Amino acid sequence: MDYVIQVEGLSFSYRDNKVLEDVSFSVKEGSFVSILGPNGSGKSTLLKLITSVAKAQSGTVKVAGKNISIMSKKDLAQILSVVPQNTALEFDFKVFDIVMMGRYPFINKLRGETTEDIEIVKSSMSYTNTLHLSERSFNELSGGERQRVILAQALAQKPGILVLDEPISHLDLQHQVELLNLIRKMCVDNGLTVVSVLHDLNMAATYSDHIIMLKDKSIRYSGAPIEVLTSQSIKEVFNADVYVSRSSLGQKPYIYTLTKPHIESKGTRVHVICGGGSGSEILKELYLSGYELSTGVLAIGDQDWKIAKELEINIAEEIPFVSIAVEAYTANLELAKTADTILLTGLYFGRANLRNLELLLEKPLSGKRVLILDDETFSNRDYTDGMAAALYERIKESPRVELVDKNELLDKLARQVDYEALNN
Amino acid sequence: MKRLITSIGLPIILIFLLAIAVLSAIRIGVVNIPTSEIFEILLKKLETPNAAILLDIRMPRVLLAGIIGAGLAAVGAVMQGIFKNPLVDSYTLGMSSGAALGAVISIVGGISGGVFGIAATGIFAFAGSILTLLFVSGLAYKSKRLSSNTLLLAGVAVSYFLASVISFLMMLNHNKIQHIVFWTMGSIATATWSKVAVAALTIVPGIFILLFYTRELNMMTMGEEAAQHLGVRTARVRKTMLIIGSIIVGGVVSTGGTIGFVGLIAPHIVRFLTGSDNRRVIPYASLLGAILVIVSDTIGRTIIQPAEIPVGVMTSIMGGPFFIYLLIKQKHK
Numbered sequence: 218m219d220y221v222i223q224v225e226g227l228s229f230s231y232r233d234n235k236v237l238e239d240v241s242f243s244v245k246e247g248s249f250v251s252i253l254g255p256n257g258s259g260k261s262t263l264l265k266l267i268t269s270v271a272k273a274q275s276g277t278v279k280v281a282g283k284n285i286s287i288m289s290k291k292d293l294a295q296i297l298s299v300v301p302q303n304t305a306l307e308f309d310f311k312v313f314d315i316v317m318m319g320r321y322p323f324i325n326k327l328r329g330e331t332t333e334d335i336e337i338v339k340s341s342m343s344y345t346n347t348l349h350l351s352e353r354s355f356n357e358l359s360g361g362e363r364q365r366v367i368l369a370q371a372l373a374q375k376p377g378i379l380v381l382d383e384p385i386s387h388l389d390l391q392h393q394v395e396l397l398n399l400i401r402k403m404c405v406d407n408g409l410t411v412v413s414v415l416h417d418l419n420m421a422a423t424y425s426d427h428i429i430m431l432k433d434k435s436i437r438y439s440g441a442p443i444e445v446l447t448s449q450s451i452k453e454v455f456n457a458d459v460y461v462s463r464s465s466l467g468q469k470p471y472i473y474t475l476t477k478p479h480i481e482s483k484g485t486r487v488h489v490i491c492g493g494g495s496g497s498e499i500l501k502e503l504y505l506s507g508y509e510l511s512t513g514v515l516a517i518g519d520q521d522w523k524i525a526k527e528l529e530i531n532i533a534e535e536i537p538f539v540s541i542a543v544e545a546y547t548a549n550l551e552l553a554k555t556a557d558t559i560l561l562t563g564l565y566f567g568r569a570n571l572r573n574l575e576l577l578l579e580k581p582l583s584g585k586r587v588l589i590l591d592d593e594t595f596s597n598r599d600y601t602d603g604m605a606a607a608l609y610e611r612i613k614e615s616p617r618v619e620l621v622d623k624n625e626l627l628d629k630l631a632r633q634v635d636y637e638a639l640n641n
Numbered sequence: 642m643k644r645l646i647t648s649i650g651l652p653i654i655l656i657f658l659l660a661i662a663v664l665s666a667i668r669i670g671v672v673n674i675p676t677s678e679i680f681e682i683l684l685k686k687l688e689t690p691n692a693a694i695l696l697d698i699r700m701p702r703v704l705l706a707g708i709i710g711a712g713l714a715a716v717g718a719v720m721q722g723i724f725k726n727p728l729v730d731s732y733t734l735g736m737s738s739g740a741a742l743g744a745v746i747s748i749v750g751g752i753s754g755g756v757f758g759i760a761a762t763g764i765f766a767f768a769g770s771i772l773t774l775l776f777v778s779g780l781a782y783k784s785k786r787l788s789s790n791t792l793l794l795a796g797v798a799v800s801y802f803l804a805s806v807i808s809f810l811m812m813l814n815h816n817k818i819q820h821i822v823f824w825t826m827g828s829i830a831t832a833t834w835s836k837v838a839v840a841a842l843t844i845v846p847g848i849f850i851l852l853f854y855t856r857e858l859n860m861m862t863m864g865e866e867a868a869q870h871l872g873v874r875t876a877r878v879r880k881t882m883l884i885i886g887s888i889i890v891g892g893v894v895s896t897g898g899t900i901g902f903v904g905l906i907a908p909h910i911v912r913f914l915t916g917s918d919n920r921r922v923i924p925y926a927s928l929l930g931a932i933l934v935i936v937s938d939t940i941g942r943t944i945i946q947p948a949e950i951p952v953g954v955m956t957s958i959m960g961g962p963f964f965i966y967l968l969i970k971q972k973h974k
Contacts, residue, residue: 268869268870269869270866270869270870289872290869290872290873290874291872292872293872294870294871294872295872298870298871299867299870301864301866301867301870304863304864304867306862306863306917307725307726307727307862308721308722308725308727308862308912308917309916309917310859310862310916310917310918311916311918314859314918315863318859318860318863318871319871321856321860321871321872321873322871322872324856326853326856370871374871
């Protein structure tokens with residue numbers, strides 16, 4: 218069987234409010250599917266419909282090929298188990314008894330639990346590392362232990378499908394990772410299919426094979442994390458500004474939230490002269506701090522060039538391994554001229570990019586503030602038989618040039634506003 | 642004490658205590674019947690001078706007390722489980738007052754007396770009990786999620802309301818006051834074999850049906866949705882238990898009036914001793930409930946002889962402070 222859950226044309230209204238409208242998707246056996254979406258987008262309702270707790274007004278849900286509306290609760294519980302957000306008990310039970318409740322759909326009322334049931338309970342407890350808690354009271358446990366016990370209960374159902382509703386939202390980081398690792402492991406080891414609502418986009422990106430993004434009652438995006446999680450889709454669905462970085466192997470996206478300090482409203486632009494990776498972190502950090510950016514001249518395919526492309530900032534670019542030609546040079550000059558500050562990073566100089574230093578001596582830039590990083594390592598980075606050093610010394614003569622340490626860069630940039638105010 | 646109990650076994654201790662309670666209760670009274678005579682009457686069918694007192698007065702009274710106590714305790718445990726609230730029982734939910742009003746209506750309407758009369762009163766009591774329960778739980782469910790406080794407040798408010806309706810009916814029916822007071826205070830002084838039969842037929846099968854659903858009730862303490870995920874048909878289980886509970890309360894009230902706090906105390910003592918597993922709580926609480934009512938009634942009828950304190954007054958005197966203790970414990974949680 219290829220698809221274990223098939224949802225078709227699902228619509229649900231609560232009283233007169235439409236909560237879900239015409240939702241369709243399928244879940245492949247053995248995959249980890251995350252459902253993302255802002256509050257009120259219908260995530261929880263969707264889970265309720267899949268787990269047969271609520272009934273849709275139209276549309277069908279098929280689990281393992283069978284329409285769940287004609288399945289008994291026990292039959293469904295033999296295939297599909299659910300882990301809720303958190304569980305609290307008014308009356309306390311022993312951990313072992315809680316896990317044994319997972320065997321309910323299999324236990325014959327008159328015969329009671331068999332040795333096989335006890336074996337299954339024990340093995341699912343040892344899998345989730347809760348066997349040692351067996352005799353403890355459930356309410357005495359920590360949040361992480363409770364979730365593992367509830368997971369053990371779900372596993373005792375021997376399900377093919379595990380549905381989780383924000384299973385980690387009440388846990389600290391260590392327990393979040395622990396729980397998701399465990400679930401991912403079951404996915405890989407036992408071919409368990411997992412459908413989970415998650416709040417943390419990065420957790421979803423890390424653990425899921427497939428992501429479904431809900432917004433306003435319907436599915437907006439559906440696909441692999443790398444395809445679906447982009448700054449545009451996240452802006453559209455969550456109305457949040459983020460920067461999505463892609464790992465070098467291109468498999469997992471990583472989402473940074475953008476901070477917007479007041480400086481951004483003043484429209485400060487920084488032109489960064491970098492290359493060879495010397496500017497990557499700086500570009501990201503300045504971008505996340507809310508600065509407008511430009512950069513150049515960068516060779517196409519250079520590491521800094523890739524970052525600049527990801528950040529969608531203006532680049533003066535040149536073909537790799539050739540000297541900077543007039544076209545790129547003037548483009549770079551134009552960008553520098555319109556910037557408020559020019560930043561020179563600790564890049565290596567060869568004959569090909571020597572003109573990036575020449576630029577700083579151009580007349581139109583003589584009034585610009587220039588910040589220079591990594592001054593002390595310059596001599597190690599000069600591969601031009603002293604040509605770069607000569608230019609560098611001339612640049613440093615200008616009173617507008619400041620040598621700054623990386624740690625104080627953001628402070629220096631922030632203070633520029635005052636600096637210009639003084640001059641006016 | 643806990644260790645001693647687990648080593649001997651709570652059910653064995655409870656059965657032993659119940660036997661002692663029954664034996665002492667039929668022994669003690671205005672006339673003390675020696676134990677040897679009791680065995681002669683019961684086993685050798687000897688017509689000793691006290692045979693009539695034992696067989697026609699003490700035996701039905703003790704049996705009725707035991708059955709009523711067991712029923713109240715079982716219903717209390719089940720209601721606490723369903724509503725996930727340790728402070729509810731048939732009394733605080735207003736079920737008992739509802740049943741009492743039903744019973745009073747049947748008396749005022751003139752349909753009581755005799756075996757058929759007890760049965761009719763029972764049906765009225767059942768109706769009063771289930772209608773009150775539906776109304777109270779309906780009020781609490783209205784606030785979207787069933788809130789513990791709303792449930793208790795609604796139960797207590799409805800209880801007061803129903804009590805004043807009963808008082809009003811008493812005012813209008815002077816000639817039947819004596820009869821009505823019996824229901825509001827809870828008394829088994831007029832126990833007869835026919836009352837025992839009615840109680841046994843309504844309460845005992847009910848307890849066994851409740852016992853059949855203890856596993857489901859355990860699972861529902863995790864929340865109805867979680868129980869559904871595990872395959873429990875919660876709506877059906879809940880309905881069945883509420884109906885059976887109402888039948889039991891109807892049986893209790895039509896034969897013994899409103900007897901408070903037993904349904905609250907017995908399950909809590911058992912939970913304290915053996916944990917919350919309803920597969921143990923409900924049967925053991927039933928045994929304990931039987932013991933408590935038998936002991937309360939025996940104390941009530943012997944302590945200020947020749948007068949009698951109604952059993953409902955006795956259980957409330959003991960139960961009130963216990964309820965307050967639970968409230969305080971709840972706050973510290």
